[in-house]
Amino acid sequence: MSVSLTDRPFEPGALVTAFCAGREETGAVATFVGLARAEKGRATVLELEAYPGFTEAAIGEIVDAAMRRFGLQDVVIVHRVGRIAPGEAIVFVATAAGHRREAFEACDFLMDYLKSRAPFWKKEHGPGGVRWIEPTDRDRTDATRWDQE
């Protein structure tokens, strides 16, 4: 299991290659890559702030919960911080399980957490200036799906 932050662009494909290597009892690897959207020119740069140490620890707790809840074999999360250009990867999540249902659900669960509750602060720099972004209603609703079960 690994959770890391990086302020440099990263290559999701290379992470997939490393994550899939040498797995003889993993039937299923689900991954998610979140990319920065240009929003047709409305957003030019996304700026993400984390609290180093605190942010990884908070994500690590959720990963531990997901490992137990979904019986996962492994999880890797890489999250970009700093200034992110359109088309660049913001977040990468990979989950490994014996079967696909657990891998999919855990990846979905982790992304819902990361998008709504993880300790990041997000700013959008666009032609109209700068604005701080808060989770959308849909992000909040998606995250509560897992509370009700």
Added chain:
Amino acid sequence: MSVSLTDRPFEPGALVTAFCAGREETGAVATFVGLARAEKGRATVLELEAYPGFTEAAIGEIVDAAMRRFGLQDVVIVHRVGRIAPGEAIVFVATAAGHRREAFEACDFLMDYLKSRAPFWKKEHGPGGVRWIEPTDRDRTDATRWDQE
């Protein structure tokens, strides 16, 4: 959109890199990699047969349905055929959408179809001999989730 079969080992990470490249309006890429399990020595080699032309066309129809149903921007499916060793990738599915819910659900939908209804015939070569594999009850149940909606 692309659907292809290959009788050679393929590298899912390289497919992710190509799939994510140059996307300025894609917020979400969900991927799934199905790997051959060793089943603790019970399965040594998996052998998959397709009907070239027919199999890609049948998968392509489901991809078209998924593109419309989930409003996808793009889909790539690569499916291995022939003899597959434990740890090797059997199937790769990638979906691109503006937002993550659509990308996840479409990837899940496509995998349920591929695992239960796609035109493949699957043989397991193990120490106890050879057996043809049919979809499990869970595969069938998973696939019908999408019919009821």
Added chain:
Amino acid sequence: MARVLLFGRLADQAGWRDRRIEADDLAGLRAALAAADPELGEALAGPGVQVAVDKVLVRGEAVLTAGAEVAFLPPMSGG
């Protein structure tokens, strides 16, 4: 001459997977196959076996043009 393709356990059972057989329609083709190998004839008519003519699934009867490709598909196992 139709080109007949067998897949999965049907090919294992027959001992072949690609053969040319003279037939004007599906019924004639099934009869020719059953005459040469009665067990195979029975398996081809078994539950869950689908037939594709020129890569399109057909139900029931079908006329076979010269060079038609007829595939017998046992229950698909998924990938």
Added chain:
Amino acid sequence: MARVLLFGRLADQAGWRDRRIEADDLAGLRAALAAADPELGEALAGPGVQVAVDKVLVRGEAVLTAGAEVAFLPPMSGG
């Protein structure tokens, strides 16, 4: 001396993000911050602002040891 860290819009508002301030407990620290910048003092007490001491979230009051790290966290936006 506590090390005070501000994140997100709180740092933008204050014009700083990392500063050392003398205080024995959280209440004293809040008072010192409000005395220097009343608007910031109000924002730090606003809805949804959480406090972490040495990277652990605390609710209510907390004693600050020498060299404690106090972070004020506005509502988290997710990644």
